[in-house]
Amino acid sequence: MQGIRTIKSDLITEKIAQMCIESNIILPIDVAEKIEKSILSESFTPARNILVQIKDNFNLAKIKNMPICQDTGMAIVFVEIGQNVHIMGDTLDNAINKGIAKGYTEGYLRKSIVQDPIKRINTGDNTPAIIHTSLVKGDNITLSFMPKGFGSENMSALAMLNPADGIKGVRNFVISSVIKAGANPCPPIIVGVGIGGDFEKCALLAKQALLGDINTPNPDEFYANEEEYLLAEINKTGIGPQGLGGKTTALAVKILSYPTHIAGLPVAVNIGCHVTRHITTII
Amino acid sequence: MKEISISTPINKEQIKSLKAGDSVLLSGTIYTARDAAHARICNAINNNEKLPIKIEGQIIYYAGPSPTPLGKPVGSIGPTTSSRMDSFTPQLLKLGLLGTIGKGSRSDKVVDAMVENSALYFVAIGGCAALGANCVLSCDVVAYEDLGTESIKKLVVKDLPLIVAVDSYGNDYFKDGQKKYLEGIK
Numbered sequence: 001m002q003g004i005r006t007i008k009s010d011l012i013t014e015k016i017a018q019m020c021i022e023s024n025i026i027l028p029i030d031v032a033e034k035i036e037k038s039i040l041s042e043s044f045t046p047a048r049n050i051l052v053q054i055k056d057n058f059n060l061a062k063i064k065n066m067p068i069c070q071d072t073g074m075a076i077v078f079v080e081i082g083q084n085v086h087i088m089g090d091t092l093d094n095a096i097n098k099g100i101a102k103g104y105t106e107g108y109l110r111k112s113i114v115q116d117p118i119k120r121i122n123t124g125d126n127t128p129a130i131i132h133t134s135l136v137k138g139d140n141i142t143l144s145f146m147p148k149g150f151g152s153e154n155m156s157a158l159a160m161l162n163p164a165d166g167i168k169g170v171r172n173f174v175i176s177s178v179i180k181a182g183a184n185p186c187p188p189i190i191v192g193v194g195i196g197g198d199f200e201k202c203a204l205l206a207k208q209a210l211l212g213d214i215n216t217p218n219p220d221e222f223y224a225n226e227e228e229y230l231l232a233e234i235n236k237t238g239i240g241p242q243g244l245g246g247k248t249t250a251l252a253v254k255i256l257s258y259p260t261h262i263a264g265l266p267v268a269v270n271i272g273c274h275v276t277r278h279i280t281t282i283i
Numbered sequence: 284m285k286e287i288s289i290s291t292p293i294n295k296e297q298i299k300s301l302k303a304g305d306s307v308l309l310s311g312t313i314y315t316a317r318d319a320a321h322a323r324i325c326n327a328i329n330n331n332e333k334l335p336i337k338i339e340g341q342i343i344y345y346a347g348p349s350p351t352p353l354g355k356p357v358g359s360i361g362p363t364t365s366s367r368m369d370s371f372t373p374q375l376l377k378l379g380l381l382g383t384i385g386k387g388s389r390s391d392k393v394v395d396a397m398v399e400n401s402a403l404y405f406v407a408i409g410g411c412a413a414l415g416a417n418c419v420l421s422c423d424v425v426a427y428e429d430l431g432t433e434s435i436k437k438l439v440v441k442d443l444p445l446i447v448a449v450d451s452y453g454n455d456y457f458k459d460g461q462k463k464y465l466e467g468i469k
């Protein structure tokens with residue numbers, strides 16, 4: 001077939017395995033730098049001591065080649081597949097799950113997944129992953145991997161607001177969700193906010209918001225301003241690092257939006273801890 | 284920052300001397316147990332079955348470490364969210380549990396039971412699991428091995444940095460710390 005690029009599934013497996021290990025050991029540079037900066041801007045001494053400990057920890061993890069946090073997460077994978085790609089060998093999902101099993105086993109990463117939410121038997125290799133696939137132009141595969149810890153995931157929330165609630169309603173929901181989460185999600189946190197779409201789309205947007213560089217504002221000025229406003233308001237709550245008081249409750253607020261129905265205003269808050277990990281590779 | 288060194292076994296006198304907000308370096312033997320192990324322990328208590336470890340006088344660390352690499356005493360280890368254990372904790376305090384280690388705040392019921400039984404709740408800094416591993420001298424599975432990371436493990440630690448989050452008088456450093464910060468910036 002002309003113009004079609006064949007990619008072996010083994011290559012996807014190999015890349016995913018590498019990404020599992022690297023992402024759990026090396027904190028993304030944008031998050032690491034933001035934590036370092038927060039040490040300088042934090043005026044409350046106990047809070048500053050905690051932030052220094054957090055910095056020492058991610059530096060030590062890198063030097064010692066070990067996971068930053070023992071919760072090496074549930075494996076979340078976003079895949080953008082060029083429409084001119086043909087995957088040969090395993091199905092995409094199988095290739096990814098093989099990579100997860102390999103990476104989590106060879107990398108001494110924690111296996112935190114149970115086969116059934118009620119019966120709760122550990123699967124033993126951290127599979128299955130949660131896989132979000134989309135088709136795009138071109139002949140590449142872009143793999144983004146996010147090991148998501150559940151201390152922060154558990155504190156996430158979703159609301160189906162009324163259109164009349166408007167941006168004020170969104171602000172109230174985001175801030176009250178962060179206050180309710182308190183110390184549990186390991187602040188300083190990164191707050192992913194999804195606005196619009198439907199029930200599951202806004203949750204997905206909130207998760208995707210945690211994938212991007214935390215220094216890149218929303219391209220729409222209105223939402224970029226909201227990100228700044230919400231960050232300032234959250235950092236007035238006094239929750240602070242680990243919930244023990246201080247200015248540094250959140251490192252960033254990231255918003256993604258999507259068209260929605262005339263009757264609705266869905267909003268979702270997905271919270272990331274101070275070890276918000278993500279890594280992207282292009283094949 | 285003044286750090287107070289304490290070693291296990293701890294006694295009631297030591298417990299009463301520690302106050303919410305104190306920084307502590309803990310050494311000695313402690314046990315890990317989190318969600319699944321708590322469910323099993325409390326189920327055993329309710330059925331009058333023999334418990335896998337003696338609860339009296341112990342400190343339980345809510346932690347599920349990452350696997351131990353070859354040649355190391357333990358993998359990365361840090362605290363998990365304590366509130367998930369809140370429904371089990373009063374029962375264990377009644378049996379003489381002296382301390383718990385985790386992250387995040389506790390329910391009023393747990394705090395009340397801590398006051399009643401003179402116990403402490405410490406926090407370790409969540410997500411600082413490489414630093415945590417540095418303080419562990421040994422890690423051995425002692426019960427519920429089938430639970431993997433959630434099994435009960437005996438840890439011998441040296442100078443594990445902790446903060447007293449709730450003391451035996453019921454003072455809660457989550458509330459006090461946040462209040463202190465907010466009053467300071469007024």
